[in-house]
Amino acid sequence: MATIQEIIKQALNPFDPVTFATGNFWEDPDNGAVNVNSIHQHEINQITTTLSAVNQDHRPRTILLAGDSGSGKSYLLKRLKQQLNQDAFFAYIGPWANSDRIWRYILRETVDSMLKIPEGEKESQLLLWLKSLPAFKKTGWLRNERKRFIGDLRASYPGGIHRDKEFFGVLYDLTNPELYHLAYQWLRGEDLDEDDLKTLGVRGSIDNEDDAQNILINFGRISSSTKPIVLCFDQLDNIPRLPDGSLDLQALFNVNSTLHTRRVKFLIIISIVTDTWRRNQKKLQGADLARLNSKILLKNITLEQAESLWASKLYPLHQQADPKPTSPISPLTRQDLEQVFPGGKTTPRQTLSLGNKLIQRYKTQVVNSELSRIDLISEDTEGVKISEPSRIDLTSEDIERVSISEPSKIDSTTKKETAGESIPIEDKRLASFKLKWQKEFKKTEQQITRIQDIGESELIGMLREALEALEIRGIKPKLLLGSFASHSLSYQLSSPQGRIGVAWVETTNGTSFYHLMNACDKAIKGNRCQTLYLIRHTKISLKRDTKGYKIYSQLFKASRHIHIKLEDLSSVHYLATYHSLVNEACSQELVLADKTITLTELKSLIRESEILQDCPLLKDLNILSRADNKVPLNPVKEFVLNVLKQDQVIGLKVLIKTTHRQFNRLKEIEIQQRIKELCQENELKLIPVDGSPETQSVYLVP
Numbered sequence: 001m002a003t004i005q006e007i008i009k010q011a012l013n014p015f016d017p018v019t020f021a022t023g024n025f026w027e028d029p030d031n032g033a034v035n036v037n038s039i040h041q042h043e044i045n046q047i048t049t050t051l052s053a054v055n056q057d058h059r060p061r062t063i064l065l066a067g068d069s070g071s072g073k074s075y076l077l078k079r080l081k082q083q084l085n086q087d088a089f090f091a092y093i094g095p096w097a098n099s100d101r102i103w104r105y106i107l108r109e110t111v112d113s114m115l116k117i118p119e120g121e122k123e124s125q126l127l128l129w130l131k132s133l134p135a136f137k138k139t140g141w142l143r144n145e146r147k148r149f150i151g152d153l154r155a156s157y158p159g160g161i162h163r164d165k166e167f168f169g170v171l172y173d174l175t176n177p178e179l180y181h182l183a184y185q186w187l188r189g190e191d192l193d194e195d196d197l198k199t200l201g202v203r204g205s206i207d208n209e210d211d212a213q214n215i216l217i218n219f220g221r222i223s224s225s226t227k228p229i230v231l232c233f234d235q236l237d238n239i240p241r242l243p244d245g246s247l248d249l250q251a252l253f254n255v256n257s258t259l260h261t262r263r264v265k266f267l268i269i270i271s272i273v274t275d276t277w278r279r280n281q282k283k284l285q286g287a288d289l290a291r292l293n294s295k296i297l298l299k300n301i302t303l304e305q306a307e308s309l310w311a312s313k314l315y316p317l318h319q320q321a322d323p324k325p326t327s328p329i330s331p332l333t334r335q336d337l338e339q340v341f342p343g344g345k346t347t348p349r350q351t352l353s354l355g356n357k358l359i360q361r362y363k364t365q366v367v368n369s370e371l372s373r374i375d376l377i378s379e380d381t382e383g384v385k386i387s388e389p390s391r392i393d394l395t396s397e398d399i400e401r402v403s404i405s406e407p408s409k410i411d412s413t414t415k416k417e418t419a420g421e422s423i424p425i426e427d428k429r430l431a432s433f434k435l436k437w438q439k440e441f442k443k444t445e446q447q448i449t450r451i452q453d454i455g456e457s458e459l460i461g462m463l464r465e466a467l468e469a470l471e472i473r474g475i476k477p478k479l480l481l482g483s484f485a486s487h488s489l490s491y492q493l494s495s496p497q498g499r500i501g502v503a504w505v506e507t508t509n510g511t512s513f514y515h516l517m518n519a520c521d522k523a524i525k526g527n528r529c530q531t532l533y534l535i536r537h538t539k540i541s542l543k544r545d546t547k548g549y550k551i552y553s554q555l556f557k558a559s560r561h562i563h564i565k566l567e568d569l570s571s572v573h574y575l576a577t578y579h580s581l582v583n584e585a586c587s588q589e590l591v592l593a594d595k596t597i598t599l600t601e602l603k604s605l606i607r608e609s610e611i612l613q614d615c616p617l618l619k620d621l622n623i624l625s626r627a628d629n630k631v632p633l634n635p636v637k638e639f640v641l642n643v644l645k646q647d648q649v650i651g652l653k654v655l656i657k658t659t660h661r662q663f664n665r666l667k668e669i670e671i672q673q674r675i676k677e678l679c680q681e682n683e684l685k686l687i688p689v690d691g692s693p694e695t696q697s698v699y700l701v702p
Contacts, residue, residue, distance in 0.1 A: 004321040004330055006387070008359065009366045009465045009697055010651025012658060014313040015356035017435045017591040018646070022584055023235060025078040027447060038349065040076050042295050047080060048655030049270070050294065051088055051228065058224045060260050062268040062291055067298030069588035069596060070303055070349025073271045076298070077232050079123055080269075083119040089125045089229045090268065095583055097237040097461030098486040099251035103212040104189050106255065108455060110231065111188040112460040130174055132226040146172050160221055166202040173200060187215070190452050193508040205509070208482075213258065217592035220264025234271040237586035247280050252385040258292050273588060300345035303337045309351050311435045325345045331362050358410050363649040370687055386569055398553045413648060414659070423645055423700065425593060430647035432592040433605045438639065438662060441577045448569060449577055451506050451537040460504045462575035465582050466612060469603040470623060479503065480519040490529050493622070501529030502621070506538045513540070515547035520555055530560075533621060537566040564620045571617035578606065627641045636663055641668075641683060644700040652686065653694040 002010075050061050063291075067073045081090045091113035096105040114126040121128065135152040147171065152249075153168040156375055161167060173183035182196055189206040197204065206212055223229055224462045231345040238249045252270070259266055274297065281289070301309075311328040318325055327333070332355060337346070341355055448454065467475055474492030478485040488503040501523060505516050516650075524532055534556055542549040558565040566572070584590035597605070606612060606672060618624045633641075639662055643655065650658075651674070659671045675698070678684040686696045 002321065003323070004318060004325045005366060007138050007317050008318050009316055009363050009649055010654055011424055012643075012650060012654060013356060013359050013647050014317060015352050015359055016355070016646065017356060017594065018432055018439060022074045022587075023580065024094060025074070025090070026092055026113055026230075028078075035079065035082075035114070036252055036305060036312055038308060039301055039657065040072060040079075040298060040303050043076065043298060044083065046294065047267075048084065048297055049114040049416045051084065051230070051267050052649040054265060055087070058265045059263055060220075060266045060268065061293045061534045062256055062260070062270065064276045064277070064292050064295045064627065065298070066295065068347065070347045071298040071300070071445060073235055073273075073298060074589065075348065076169070076233060077269065077271060080232075082228075088227050089341075090113060091229060091231050093233050094233055094235050095586075096251075096457075097240070097455075098457045099240050099248050101209065101455075101457050101486055101549070102251050103209045103216065104206070104254060105226040105455065106459070107206070107212040108188045110219070110229070111184065112636040115184060117483065125175065129223070129226060129229075130171060133222065134225050140373050141521075143533065145647055156225075157212075162211070162218055165213065166200075166363060167218055169201050178404075185452065189215075189455075191509050191512050194510060207512075210578045216260070217264055220259065220262070220266050222267040224237075228265045228267055229633045230267045230269065232269045232271065235587040235589070236270070236272050236648065237276055237588070242283070247276065249280050250288070251283055251637045253291070255286055257288050257291050269612045271292050274506065292657065300347055301351070303341060303344055304332065306337055306341075306346050306351040307334060309348060310355050313352070313546075330360055336537045338572060342667075349591065349596075356594055359646055365689065365695060367649045423464065423648075428645050429593040429595065429643035430605065430608060432609070433597075434609060434638070434642050436581070436592060437577065437609070437611055437648060440580055441573060442578045442662070443511070444573045444580070448572060449573065451566075451569065454572065454576065456505055458500070458579075459572070459575070460487055460489055463504065466575055466615070466618065467491055469578065470612065470618075471607070472623065476498070480516075480523050482515070482519055484516055484519045488523075497622075498530030499528070500621070501532040502535060503532065504535040506536060508538060508541070510542055510546060510548060514546070514551070517551035517555065518549050520561075521551055524561065526557065532561040534561070534563045534568065535617065536563065537569065537572070539565075566617065571615055574615040575613060575617070578612070593640070634674060636666065637678055639663070640675060640678060641700070644684065644698065649697055649699045652693050652698050655698050 009159055050063060054061050058693060065076070077092070084090075090487065091110040093109045094114075096102050098105075111126070115124050117124050118128075124132075131152075135149065137154055149172045150165060150168040153171070154164055159163070170186055173179040173535065176183075179199070182192075182200060185194060185196075186200055186202060186205065189212055191205045191207060192200075206215055208387050219229060236247065236249070236252070239252070241340055241483055242248050256268055256270075259268065307329055310332055314329060314332070317328075318328065325331075330535060337351075338344075338357060340346075341350070359394055384498045384683055390474065416472055417496060464475060464477070472493070474490075477488075478492050479488040479490045484503065486504060487505050488501065490499050490501045503516070503520060505513075507513055507516065520532060520534065523529060532555070540549070540552065542552075544550075544553075552563075555561050581602060582599065585597055585599045588596055590602065591596040592605075612618055613624055615624070643650065643658060655675065656668050656671050658666050660666065663671065674692075675684065679686060682701055684698050685701050688696065
């Protein structure tokens with residue numbers, strides 16, 4: 001076994017901000033190793049008590065959870081879900097794209113969350129919820145007893161269940177493996193075609209706000225006989241804005257007041273940045289503010305808790321060390337915390353950011369010590385011993401503030417070569433961004449497997465965000481009129497095309513498609529755009545003699561207007577990945593190279609990195625040039641260089657395995673060859689040169 005010094009030198013930095021999970025607690029695997037129970041435990045106890053009250057009297061409660069940037073709001077929601085999933089069902093609800101469709105969005109996000117499988121369970125929250133209903137526990141109706149099941153539930157809830165016969169029938173279909181996914185699609189509000197609606201025995205999809213509101217309330221009312229549902233609203237800085245630029249929080253508080261009025265068995269948690277709340281709460285109606293049952297303000301953590309957070313991150317490395325370190329935070333020290341936080345208080349993010357910088361500096365000091373030894377040996381001074389760093393030197397910049405703009409110099413840097421010190425902070429930040437993008441993109445690919453996984457309002461909103469990042473002029477929402485307004489936008493290009501219109505609608509319902517084509521026809525005749533793009537991944541399977549298909553043929557087959565047929569979901573993955581980063585940036589949760597990135601800085605990184613250049617949809621819309629004379633760097637080589645720019649020093653075997661996780665279709669020997677090529681190109685260096693792969697470290701050549 002190796003010493004902790006050798007292990008830290010070889011390992012990835014355990015405080016790397018790219019690995020920090022924020023946002024949707026269902027989208028990142030639970031990791032109990034990073035839990036520090038003492039952090040915000042009082043606040044968790046408060047929420048637990050409130051949940052118990054909801055469970056006892058079946059009446060809703062609303063908690064405002066406020067905290068500064070980096071105080072741990074999303075982390076606290078994740079811990080709540082981990083600790084209380086046996087006592088409640090949890091739904092994560094991020095920012096919505098259109099306040100006119102907020103009920104439909106909340107219903108969709110709630111049902112999607114209910115489809116998730118809690119830790120330690122084998123079935124989804126949705127099936128666990130269904131099987132906990134008293135009617136489900138009765139015997140004799142499960143097989144071919146649909147009518148009896150519907151009858152039992154209608155008798156159990158004689159009033160107040162919206163579309164009760166249809167709703168209970170769809171719940172029954174959840175128990176049928178052949179109909180489960182179709183029933184789930186109806187519950188989340190997908191616009192199903194006529195044949196699917198007939199199969200489910202329903203007269204229509206959930207296609208308006210009233211229906212969505214009442215179906216969501218159905219869940220709350222039926223939950224009176226089972227565990228409550230917790231609705232967690234998070235990352236609210238990216239919701240729609242009012243004409244004066246303030247956030248449209250009133251839309252959410254309208255929803256909250258309705259849920260209170262209807263007395264559903266919900267616990268509503270509204271997580272928000274403290275400054276955002278202070279700036280926007282004056283816009284809210286007093287009666288809606290009165291619906292807040294409690295306000296919880298996350299406080300800073302103590303240095304003891306900060307130590308525990310460091311220890312939890314370092315624990316996996318300490319377990320590999322021999323001898324075992326005497327301190328659980330070695331090579332970090334309590335003195336490091338006291339120097340930077342003399343007031344004795346900090347935040348989780350500041351604590352992790354300081355740990356990241358100190359470990360980076362430690363790794364660099366260790367390697368520079370080895371490089372000095374090599375230089376001395378090469379000069380026939382083998383007898384001179386250079387001691388390894390026993391602690392990390394803090395600079396005045398570290399003490400003044402946790403986030404520093406440039407890496408500080410290490411004492412006695414008289415070596416011929418140094419590792420990691422000459423990388424400009426802009427290069428580190430760009431490298432960190434690219435690594436973050438690849439991590440999020442891979443996660444998005446795994447999560448979005450159908451175009452219907454995202455609503456059209458969200459899709460067009462994601463497209464708008466990408467256009468804004470690429471500095472497209474004159475973007476206006478709601479090109480179409482009527483029910484498809486939120487599925488469309490227009491923008492201006494500096495070309496003879498004039499104003500460009502875009503509609504993105506994936507409906508398979510013939511009636512809905514006819515109304516869509518009518519809306520497109522009116523937009524064109526009204527001269528609201530000169531060129532109209534219809535974006536669809538779903539094939540148009542209508543008969544040629546239908547009214548909808550005839551209008552479609554006239555508009556998109558015999559004119560200048562264009563139907564963009566998305567061949568796969570790659571364009572959606574690009575847009576959704578950028579959207580998730582926008583949510584993080586707006587909520588002050590996006591940290592790259594120890595700096596919290598603003599939305600303006602994120603847009604700049606998007607343009608500088610040219611990551612969206614590979615998005616097929618943006619090329620089809622002529623937003624991006626198809627021709628690019630620049631020869632791209634091999635993606636494996638680029639990934640390796642970005643890891644080294646961020647981490648400075650890493651063990652060869654660890655680097656190979658890290659790269660293999662990102663490019664799992666390649667063999668490790670192929671990755672090793674790319675690393676060898678980078679060494680030959682004098683981009684990387686291995687030390688010791690004649691060591692085995694298990695003992696060699698890799699660093700970036702200055």
